[in-house]
Amino acid sequence: MSRFTAYVVNSFQFYGSYSASGFMHVIQRNAILASTLLFLCSTTSTGAQNSDVRVMAAPVTVCELPIEHEDMSRANEHTRRVRGNYDPNARGRATFNVTYNGFSGPAQTAFQFAVDIWEQHIESNVPIKVTANWVPLAGNILGSAGAALVHRDFPGAPIANTWYGSALADALAGIDLSPAGSDINANFNSTFPNWYFGTDGNTPGGQTDFVTVVLHELGHGLGFFGTMEVDNGTGAQECDGVNGNGCWDLGAPNEFPAVYDRFAEDGPGIALINTGTYPNPSAALGSALRSNSVHFDGAQVVATIGMRGPLYAPTVWNAGSSYSHWNEASFPAGDPNSLMTPFISAGESIHSPGAVTCAAFEDVGWTLGTACSILVANEPEALIAEGESLENAYPNPFSNKATLTLRVDRSQHVRAVLYDLLGRQIVLLYDGDVRAETPITLFVEGGSLRPGVYFVRVAGEQFVTTRQVVRVD
Numbered sequence: 001m002s003r004f005t006a007y008v009v010n011s012f013q014f015y016g017s018y019s020a021s022g023f024m025h026v027i028q029r030n031a032i033l034a035s036t037l038l039f040l041c042s043t044t045s046t047g048a049q050n051s052d053v054r055v056m057a058a059p060v061t062v063c064e065l066p067i068e069h070e071d072m073s074r075a076n077e078h079t080r081r082v083r084g085n086y087d088p089n090a091r092g093r094a095t096f097n098v099t100y101n102g103f104s105g106p107a108q109t110a111f112q113f114a115v116d117i118w119e120q121h122i123e124s125n126v127p128i129k130v131t132a133n134w135v136p137l138a139g140n141i142l143g144s145a146g147a148a149l150v151h152r153d154f155p156g157a158p159i160a161n162t163w164y165g166s167a168l169a170d171a172l173a174g175i176d177l178s179p180a181g182s183d184i185n186a187n188f189n190s191t192f193p194n195w196y197f198g199t200d201g202n203t204p205g206g207q208t209d210f211v212t213v214v215l216h217e218l219g220h221g222l223g224f225f226g227t228m229e230v231d232n233g234t235g236a237q238e239c240d241g242v243n244g245n246g247c248w249d250l251g252a253p254n255e256f257p258a259v260y261d262r263f264a265e266d267g268p269g270i271a272l273i274n275t276g277t278y279p280n281p282s283a284a285l286g287s288a289l290r291s292n293s294v295h296f297d298g299a300q301v302v303a304t305i306g307m308r309g310p311l312y313a314p315t316v317w318n319a320g321s322s323y324s325h326w327n328e329a330s331f332p333a334g335d336p337n338s339l340m341t342p343f344i345s346a347g348e349s350i351h352s353p354g355a356v357t358c359a360a361f362e363d364v365g366w367t368l369g370t371a372c373s374i375l376v377a378n379e380p381e382a383l384i385a386e387g388e389s390l391e392n393a394y395p396n397p398f399s400n401k402a403t404l405t406l407r408v409d410r411s412q413h414v415r416a417v418l419y420d421l422l423g424r425q426i427v428l429l430y431d432g433d434v435r436a437e438t439p440i441t442l443f444v445e446g447g448s449l450r451p452g453v454y455f456v457r458v459a460g461e462q463f464v465t466t467r468q469v470v471r472v473d
């Protein structure tokens with residue numbers, strides 16, 4: 001059996017940093033990586049796998065405060081505020097032990113509120129250790145957080161040769177694999193002047209909801225991160241120093257991916273870690289990571305939202321937001337699944353991980369807590385159970401206009417969005433209340449659409465469903 005020995009390695013960071021303009025996530029490698037990366041674990045040679053653990057370094061942040069981002073405070077209640085479905089009186093099946101350094105009372109209260117939400121969404125028998133620092137951060141950074149350690153090939157690891165953030169690794173192993181260290185490190189900017197520390201989700205205009213920021217950053221620390229990046233050809237080497245080359249790993253090229261990386265694929269469905277198509281490193285991988293078409297192909301995600309999870313993959317690589325977030329265009333502000341997108345607006349509050357993030361957590365190995373299970377279960381199936389119905393588009397295929405009729409059996413807020421095949425939001429079809437027994441008609445106008453396959457996704461408060469429509473000439 002393996003023995004574990006941990007040493008600090010100052011080489012990598014898995015840190016999401018979060019500015020007021022957006023969630024920014026950094027997965028960067030120091031130029032000195034190659035010479036400093038150490039293996040942290042000695043193992044016996046009797047095991048089939050050698051276990052290994054690495055300690056992440058302090059965060060590097062690249063975020064800047066927004067200059068143009070819209071303020072959500074005047075948006076309607078449903079758009080600016082995503083409530084969780086957690087029970088404030090229930091006990092979760094995970095425990096977070098947070099060490100607070102320098103927090104004010106209100107900041108700590110809000111942080112703990114976010115922790116309490118996560119405790120109901122995942123399960124672990126091993127306390128999750130978080131070190132939270134309230135410190136000045138340069139460059140208008142709001143915060144940063146990430147897995148403090150990663151483990152692979154530990155007892156109970158579902159997939160061999162794969163890195164897991166230590167909170168998840170501990171949960172899977174059923175023991176604390178790294179008793180000496182934190183699982184998640186988080187820094188939040190003590191000099192940012194516009195924090196909202198309330199826990200009610202009524203974030204005023206011009207202020208940024210601290211609970212939302214903490215939820216997001218803890219999401220990264222719990223496992224919402226991958227190791228892919230694109231080299232910019234200058235300064236510290238992200239890959240091999242060649243501008244535009246993409247790569248993945250935590251150490252030497254072609255070593256081991258993070259579990260998240262194993263679900264990432266291109267538009268046609270080829271895994272980004274398939275080195276036959278995407279050598280590591282390579283220009284091909286760099287292009288794929290900037291293709292606006294990177295998807296999380298996890299069975300639970302697909303079952304939950306009816307399609308692969310669209311990841312943020314803009315044509316210009318952004319080390320602070322690309323890849324380790326959902327696509328902002330697919331889950332824009334106000335969408336119940338928008339917590340782990342790269343942007344947040346002032347006046348916005350998202351107090352739930354959303355079904356798609358819960359599903360992705362299940363795909364990477366988490367046992368879901370009650371709150372996540374409810375979210376996931378309600379996403380695709382409640383439509384029938386609740387008696388709502390969405391007729392298929394007619395005509396379909398269509399050229400000028402297709403219509404779909406939606407009925408609900410209980411008055412509620414409904415949001416209908418047209419997506420393209422890549423998961424990009426094309427147009428908001430409806431965002432408002434629908435009354436019971438008063439069907440509404442959704443119109444998909446063909447005029448500005450290119451021929452192709454699209455999806456109409458309709459989400460109510462307790463249901464979601466998707467219909468395919470095909471635009472032809």
Ligand SMILES: [Zn+2]
Pocket residue numbers: 016017018023024025216220325341342
């Ligand atoms: Zn982030």
